[in-house]
Amino acid sequence: MAHDNDIWKIDKQAAYQSEAPKYYVRLNGHERAQHHLTWSTFLILAITGFMVEIPEEMLAYLGSYREIVFYWRGLLHRIAAVVMIFNLMYQACYSLLTAPGRKYLSAILPRWQDLLDFGHNMSYYLGRSHEKPLFDRFNYKEKLEFWTGMMGSVIITVTGFFLWFEQYFHKFLFDVSILVHTMEAILASSAILVWHMYEVHLKPGKFPMSRIWLDGKIPEHELQEEHPLEYQRIKEAEARGELS
Amino acid sequence: MTHKPLKNIAYIIIIQLLFCVVSGKLYAEDVDNCLLCHKYPGLGIVDEAGNKELYYVNEQLYNNSVHSTIYCSECHPDITKFPHPDAKKVDCATVCHIEDPSTGELFSHAHMIDDFNRSVHGTEGKEHPEDFPTCTYCHENRMFHPVGNLSGTEEGIAREVMGHCYGCHGNKDWAAHFYKHFTHRMHQRRTSERMVALCSSCHEDQTKMERHGLQSVSTFRDTFHWQAIKFQDPDAPNCITCHAPVGYSSHQIMPQNEKGSAIYKDNLVQTCSNQFGLQQCHPGSTPSFAQGKVHPVQFKAGFYETDADASGEASDGLTTFTKLFGKGIDEEGNRWSYIQKLILICIKYFYILLITGLISFMIVHQILDYFATRREMHDGRTHHGPR
Numbered sequence: 001m002a003h004d005n006d007i008w009k010i011d012k013q014a015a016y017q018s019e020a021p022k023y024y025v026r027l028n029g030h031e032r033a034q035h036h037l038t039w040s041t042f043l044i045l046a047i048t049g050f051m052v053e054i055p056e057e058m059l060a061y062l063g064s065y066r067e068i069v070f071y072w073r074g075l076l077h078r079i080a081a082v083v084m085i086f087n088l089m090y091q092a093c094y095s096l097l098t099a100p101g102r103k104y105l106s107a108i109l110p111r112w113q114d115l116l117d118f119g120h121n122m123s124y125y126l127g128r129s130h131e132k133p134l135f136d137r138f139n140y141k142e143k144l145e146f147w148t149g150m151m152g153s154v155i156i157t158v159t160g161f162f163l164w165f166e167q168y169f170h171k172f173l174f175d176v177s178i179l180v181h182t183m184e185a186i187l188a189s190s191a192i193l194v195w196h197m198y199e200v201h202l203k204p205g206k207f208p209m210s211r212i213w214l215d216g217k218i219p220e221h222e223l224q225e226e227h228p229l230e231y232q233r234i235k236e237a238e239a240r241g242e243l244s
Numbered sequence: 245m246t247h248k249p250l251k252n253i254a255y256i257i258i259i260q261l262l263f264c265v266v267s268g269k270l271y272a273e274d275v276d277n278c279l280l281c282h283k284y285p286g287l288g289i290v291d292e293a294g295n296k297e298l299y300y301v302n303e304q305l306y307n308n309s310v311h312s313t314i315y316c317s318e319c320h321p322d323i324t325k326f327p328h329p330d331a332k333k334v335d336c337a338t339v340c341h342i343e344d345p346s347t348g349e350l351f352s353h354a355h356m357i358d359d360f361n362r363s364v365h366g367t368e369g370k371e372h373p374e375d376f377p378t379c380t381y382c383h384e385n386r387m388f389h390p391v392g393n394l395s396g397t398e399e400g401i402a403r404e405v406m407g408h409c410y411g412c413h414g415n416k417d418w419a420a421h422f423y424k425h426f427t428h429r430m431h432q433r434r435t436s437e438r439m440v441a442l443c444s445s446c447h448e449d450q451t452k453m454e455r456h457g458l459q460s461v462s463t464f465r466d467t468f469h470w471q472a473i474k475f476q477d478p479d480a481p482n483c484i485t486c487h488a489p490v491g492y493s494s495h496q497i498m499p500q501n502e503k504g505s506a507i508y509k510d511n512l513v514q515t516c517s518n519q520f521g522l523q524q525c526h527p528g529s530t531p532s533f534a535q536g537k538v539h540p541v542q543f544k545a546g547f548y549e550t551d552a553d554a555s556g557e558a559s560d561g562l563t564t565f566t567k568l569f570g571k572g573i574d575e576e577g578n579r580w581s582y583i584q585k586l587i588l589i590c591i592k593y594f595y596i597l598l599i600t601g602l603i604s605f606m607i608v609h610q611i612l613d614y615f616a617t618r619r620e621m622h623d624g625r626t627h628h629g630p631r
Binding site for chain 1: 468471472474475476477478516517526527528529530532533534535536584587588591592595596598599602603606607609610612613614615616617618621
C-alpha cells in the first residue's frame with residue numbers, strides 16, 4: 001500500500017513552519033508543466049483561430065496591418081498546434097510510462113460512482129440532501145472536463161491535420177474537417193469559459209484563483225473538504241507511518 | 245526625404261507635358277469642341293424616372309484615362325449636331341481611328357465582345373438580358389495607374405524606367421503614354437475585395453440568380469478563401485482567380501459543365517494548383533481534392549442554400565432538413581454529393597445540439613453550485629471565503 005500514496009508527500013518546508021497550514025502536493029512538476037502547456041497553447045489557438053471570424057467592418061480598423069496580422073495568425077496557430085500535439089504525446093507517455101502518471105490516470109478514469117455522485121450533488125444543490133457527496137481525488141466535474149478536453153484535443157488535432165494538408169485529401173474530408181474543427185473550437189472554448197473559469201477562478205472563495213496550478217499545493221483543509229476520501233486515505237497512511 | 249522636391253518637380257514636368265497638346269496626337273484634341281458645354285460640372289439632366297444623368301467631362305481626368313487619345317466623336321459617332329437629345333449609349337465594338345501598332349489595323353474591341361457574347365455572360369437567347377453585365381458594368385473609363393516607384397513603395401511614375409524610354413524615343417509624350425499604357429496592364433487594379441464586391445453585386449442577388457437557375461454565391465463569405473481576402477492576404481483568391489485563371493480570360497467565362505470552363509471537372513486540378521501562375525495555390529492537389537463545391541458547404545448559411553434557392557420558397561432550417569431527407573438526389577442526379585451534404589448537415593445539427601445542451605447544463609450546474617457555496621459560507625460550513 002505504501003507506494004500507492006507516495007505522491008502525497010507533505011510539503012516539508014510548509015509543514016514545519018510554525019502556524020503555517022499544512023499542504024499536500026496535488027499536481028506534481030510534470031502535471032503542472034502539462035497544464036501550463038495546455039492553457040498557453042489553448043489561449044493562442046483560440047485567439048488566432050477565432051480571428052478568422054472577425055467581421056470585415058471590424059478588420060477595417062487594422063488598416064494596412066491586416067496582411068501581417070493574417071500571416072502571423074496562421075503561423076502562430078500552427079506553431080501552437082504543434083506544441084499542443086507534443087503536449088498530448090507528453091501526457092500520454094507520462095500517464096502510461098511513469099508510476100505517478102499511471103496513478104493519475106487510474107484516479108481520473110470514469111467510474112459508476114461518478115454518476116451516483118452527480119445525482120447526490122444535484123440533490124444537495126437543490127436542498128434535498130444536507131450532506132455533500134464525498135469525492136475522491138478527482139470528482140465528476142474534473143473528470144468530465146479532463147475527458148471532454150482529451151477527446152476534443154484528439155478531434156481538433158485530426159481535423160486540423162486535414163485542414164493543414166488539405167490538398168492531399170478528399171474535398172469532402174476538408175468540408176467535414178472545417179465544420180468539426182470550428183464547432184469543436186466553439187464547444188471547447190465555451191466549456192472552458194463556463195466550467196473551468198468558474199471552478200478555479202469565480203467560485204466564491206476561489207477568486208482571484210486557486211493556487212494549485214502555480215505551485216501544485218493544496219491546503220490540508222481544502223483537501224479535506226473537497227476530496228474527503230483521498231484525505232482519509234492519506235491520513236490512514238500517515239497513521240500507519242507510511243508517509244513521512 | 246531629400247529626393248522629394250526633385251520628385252515633385254518631375255511630377256510637375258510630366259503633368260505639364262500631359263496637358264500640353266503636342267504633335268503626335270497623344271491626347272485627343274477637342275476637335276469637335278464638345279468641351280464648350282461639357283466642361284461645366286453641373287451639366288446634366290433629370291430624366292422622367294427622376295434619375296440624374298451627369299454629362300460633365302473633366303478634361304484633366306479624361307486626358308489621363310485609358311481613352312485619352314480617342315476623339316469624342318469616335319465613340320459617339322451618332323452625335324453630329326447640337327443639341328443631341330437622342331444620343332445613343334456608346335457601343336464598345338465601334339471601330340476607332342487609332343491604329344493597333346501590332347497589326348496596323350484600326351482598333352476595335354469587337355473581338356473581345358465576340359468572346360464575351362459566347363461566354364456565360366453573353367445575352368443571346370437568354371431571358372432577362374437586363375440582368376447581364378455590359379462592358380461598362382465592369383470597366384470604368386479608368387485612370388492610368390502606373391506601377392509604383394521602383395526605388396520605393398509609393399505609387400507614381402518610376403522616373404528611372406522613364407529615363408530608359410526617353411533614351412531612344414524622341415517624342416517624350418509618346419514614351420510616357422506608352423509606359424503608362426503598358427504598366428497599367430501589368431498588375432491587377434482591382435483589389436480582391438473590390439473584385440468580390442463587383443461579382444457579388446449580381447451573383448449575391450438571389451432573385452436575379454434564380455431567374456437563370458443559379459445559386460447565390462453569398463456562401464463565398466463563409467469560406468477560408470474569403471477569410472484570407474478579408475485580411476488582405478495578397479495570395480488570397482478572388483472570383484477571377486478560380487473562374488478565369490492563367491490560360492482563361494474573364495471575357496470567356498463558361499458555364500461549369502462546358503469544357504472551356506476553368507471549373508469544368510477535368511480542369512479543376514489545374515485550376516486549384518494554378519501551377520503556371522505567379523502564385524501556386526494548392527500544389528500537388530489531387531482530383532479528389534479538386535472536386536465538390538467550393539462555396540456552399542460551410543458551417544454557416546451554406547446548408548440552407550440549395551433548397552431555398554431552387555424552390556424559391558421561404559425556407560427555414562427544419563423544412564430544408566426534411567426536404568433533404570425526402571429528396572435523395574440533387575439536381576445533377578449525383579447521389580454521392582447528396583450523401584455528403586446529408587452527413588455535413590447531421591454533423592452540424594449534432595454539434596449545435598451538443599453545444600447548446602452541454603453548455604446549458606454547465607451554466608445551470610454552476611449557478612446551482614454558486615448558490616450552494618454561498619449557503620455553505622453563510623452557515624460557516626466551509627473554508628471558502630474570509631478566514
